[in-house]
Amino acid sequence: MVMIFSACFAQNSKKPKYIFLFIGDGMGISHVTLTEAYLADKAGKIGSEYLSFSKFPYTGFATTYSASSFTTCSSAVGTAFATGYKTNNLMVCIAPDSVTKLKSVSYKLKEKGLKIGISSNVGINHATPAVFYANNISRTAYYEIGLQLWQSDFDFFGGGSFMHDKGKAKDKQSLEEITKNNGYVITRGIKEINEIPANVTKVVAFFNEDNNVQNLSYAINRKDGEAKLSDIVDAEIKFLKAREDKGFFIMAEGGIIDWAAHDNDAAGTVKEVIDLSEAVQVAVDFYNKYPDETLIVVTADHETGGMTLARTGGGKQGFASLDGQTGSVGVLSKENGRAICDSINNVAGVGFSTKGHTGIVVPVYAIGAGAELFTGKFDNTDIPRKIMKAAGFEF
Numbered sequence: 001m002v003m004i005f006s007a008c009f010a011q012n013s014k015k016p017k018y019i020f021l022f023i024g025d026g027m028g029i030s031h032v033t034l035t036e037a038y039l040a041d042k043a044g045k046i047g048s049e050y051l052s053f054s055k056f057p058y059t060g061f062a063t064t065y066s067a068s069s070f071t072t073c074s075s076a077v078g079t080a081f082a083t084g085y086k087t088n089n090l091m092v093c094i095a096p097d098s099v100t101k102l103k104s105v106s107y108k109l110k111e112k113g114l115k116i117g118i119s120s121n122v123g124i125n126h127a128t129p130a131v132f133y134a135n136n137i138s139r140t141a142y143y144e145i146g147l148q149l150w151q152s153d154f155d156f157f158g159g160g161s162f163m164h165d166k167g168k169a170k171d172k173q174s175l176e177e178i179t180k181n182n183g184y185v186i187t188r189g190i191k192e193i194n195e196i197p198a199n200v201t202k203v204v205a206f207f208n209e210d211n212n213v214q215n216l217s218y219a220i221n222r223k224d225g226e227a228k229l230s231d232i233v234d235a236e237i238k239f240l241k242a243r244e245d246k247g248f249f250i251m252a253e254g255g256i257i258d259w260a261a262h263d264n265d266a267a268g269t270v271k272e273v274i275d276l277s278e279a280v281q282v283a284v285d286f287y288n289k290y291p292d293e294t295l296i297v298v299t300a301d302h303e304t305g306g307m308t309l310a311r312t313g314g315g316k317q318g319f320a321s322l323d324g325q326t327g328s329v330g331v332l333s334k335e336n337g338r339a340i341c342d343s344i345n346n347v348a349g350v351g352f353s354t355k356g357h358t359g360i361v362v363p364v365y366a367i368g369a370g371a372e373l374f375t376g377k378f379d380n381t382d383i384p385r386k387i388m389k390a391a392g393f394e395f
């Protein structure tokens with residue numbers, strides 16, 4: 001039996017040179033199911049339309065609990081994804097002893113010669129991107145985390161902009177300035193990064209035209225011409241592909257799914273999951289060109305909102321009616337924004353059990369070289385271990 005298994009595995013053991021890890025912050029299986037049901041309803045049927053990643057051939061479940069709580073926060077589970085070790089909520093790649101620094105898989109892959117890209121549609125020093133380049137006892141130490149960005153020597157960073165660019169009290173030297181002084185080119189907007197000269201090797205690409213806003217617009221509020229996650233991933237692939245010889249590792253986060261779900265905003269959440277799906281599609285297009293050398297893994301750090309899809313006594317759930325909501329809860333009117341959102345959630349038959357995170361397992365979707373490793377139920381700390389194994393490296 002062992003020999004048969006080995007033989008099968010050997011057939012599939014192509015090693016990825018191009019590795020993508022997509023993290024939908026707060027994206028539980030309900031968020032994915034709702035988005036699929038919404039797309040089906042819009043197409044006039046009851047059921048499910050695939051997202052770019054929900055049709056991947058390999059699927060699994062990952063635990064989400066941290067070292068300090070069954071209900072994790074993004075930095076603790078991010079640390080698990082980045083380092084292969086669990087830590088306490090709020091910590092960024094520091095062990096539960098509060099002292100030991102944990103090393104992110106991005107550094108390990110850099111040592112193997114891969115180019116590294118870290119990106120998100122929120123601030124680049126927010127928890128999820130932070131765990132891939134920084135160590136800090138607190139995820140809210142945005143300035144100190146931001147100072148570690150240039151020290152990583154990674155090749156591409158993409159996001160909204162720096163949070164706390166001049167520190168909490170706005171009395172420190174600008175992170176942007178420090179990063180520039182240490183060898184990075186900083187671009188702003190979609191056009192600048194896509195026209196970057198070939199001799200630039202390290203870049204921080206900010207996709208907000210306005211430095212005072214640290215995250216990209218919520219998809220539900222976005223105006224024509226504003227950047228979205230797929231623009232970041234598209235630029236990231238082009239930049240890294242043009243400069244690699246041993247491959248690249250890209251971590252891209254859909255960070256606003258979590259915020260919309262914290263607001264118990266079903267319409268806003270669906271639009272964010274679609275954004276993530278479109279960003280993954282850019283990677284799938286790349287995979288189609290290099291199928292034997294590419295691995296794409298899509299997962300979530302935890303579920304947010306305790307979302308359920310239910311209709312007592314059956315009856316049609318009007319998922320497409322989510323389109324009736326014209327903005328996120330935050331931008332709808334102060335007086336009745338909550339009421340509008342609740343009423344639309346109700347028509348769609350979407351319920352929430354919390355304004356926070358939950359501790360349920362999250363789905364994992366994988367395609368490409370080494371994707372077969374991402375099946376079954378496993379611990380979230382196994383994700384970087386599986387990535388290294390897929391690429392043929394010791395963890």
Ligand SMILES: [Zn+2]
Nearest residue numbers: 026258262304
């Ligand atoms: Zn959250």
